[in-house]
Amino acid sequence: DQQVKQNSPSLSVQEGRISILNCDYTNSMFDYFLWYKKYPAEGPTFLISISSIKDKNEDGRFTVFLNKSAKHLSLHIVPSQPGDSAVYFCAASKAGSARQLTFGSGTQLTVLP
Amino acid sequence: DVKVTQSSRYLVKRTGEKVFLECVQDMDHENMFWYRQDPGLGLRLIYFSYDVKMKEKGDIPEGYSVSREKKERFSLILESASTNQTSMYLCASSFEGEQFFGPGTRLTVL
Known part of the structure; x- marks a missing residue:
């Protein structure tokens, strides 16, 4: 059963x-x-994170929103650039051994010039 | 800058061979992880380690083993490679929270 879904x-x-x-x-x-x-052919690179005590976190063009009651998060990229074209994975963790991450299946973003 | 390196970018092996994938990190991180990435399935955790000689199974440990003899090095072993282990293998390390990934090893088992 997928615990994190994209x-x-x-x-x-x-x-x-x-x-x-x-x-x-x-x-x-x-x-x-x-x-x-x-x-493609590279390892994932960290973009932005959010703790459950917050509902929003911003870093430049990237903003993550968390709606705990809906168990939903979103990543906003404004303005989008062609270099943003990549696969984006969301991940979640809970307190415990090594803070393991559970990943979603990914979304391929294509930014058209 | 955290650096996680993996011994090979591309590897081709035959069914039944023993395969070693090596991962080294230079940030003195306690935790290290091995994932495989397959299309439509995201990253799935194979094994992780939170200390030297300590290891725990992830979500898909079958067919794999690991070794962590030194803090900076975490090895993934395929005892007898099979074609369904053809995949992209990613190593990561962390202190807590954010994980830092290596470039990945694309393994093909023929």
């Missing part, structure tokens, strides 16, 4: 517009959430 395998957005990537989770014990970006 229901959109792909998303296309025009350059300069907003990209919104969504993620849902089922385990209410998760208290820390992260977004990673992955280019």
Whole structure:
């Protein structure tokens, strides 16, 4: 049973517009959430994170929103750039051994020039 | 800057061979992880280690083993490679929270 779900395998957005990537989770014990970006043939790189005590975290063009009651988080990229084209994974963790991450299946974002 | 390195970027092995994938991190992190990434399935945790000589099974440990003799090094072993182990293998390390990933090893088992 997937505890972290990204229901959109792909998303296309025009350059300069907003990209919104969504993620849902089922385990209410998760208290820390992260977004990673992955280019082909490279390892994932950390983008932004949010603790469950917050509902929003911003870093430049990237903002993550957390709705705990809906068990939903989203990543907003504004403005989108062609270099943002990559696979985006959301991940969640809970307190415990080594703070393991549970990943979603990923969303391929394509930003069109 | 955290650096996680993996011994090979690409590897081709035959069914039944023993395969070693090596991972080294230079940030003195306590925790190290091995994942495999397959299309449509995201990253799935195979094994992790929270200290030297300590290991725990992840979600898909079958067919794999691990070794952590030194803090900076975490090895993934495929005792007898099979074609369904063809995948991208990713190593990561962390102190807490954010994990830092290596570049990955694309393993093909023929």
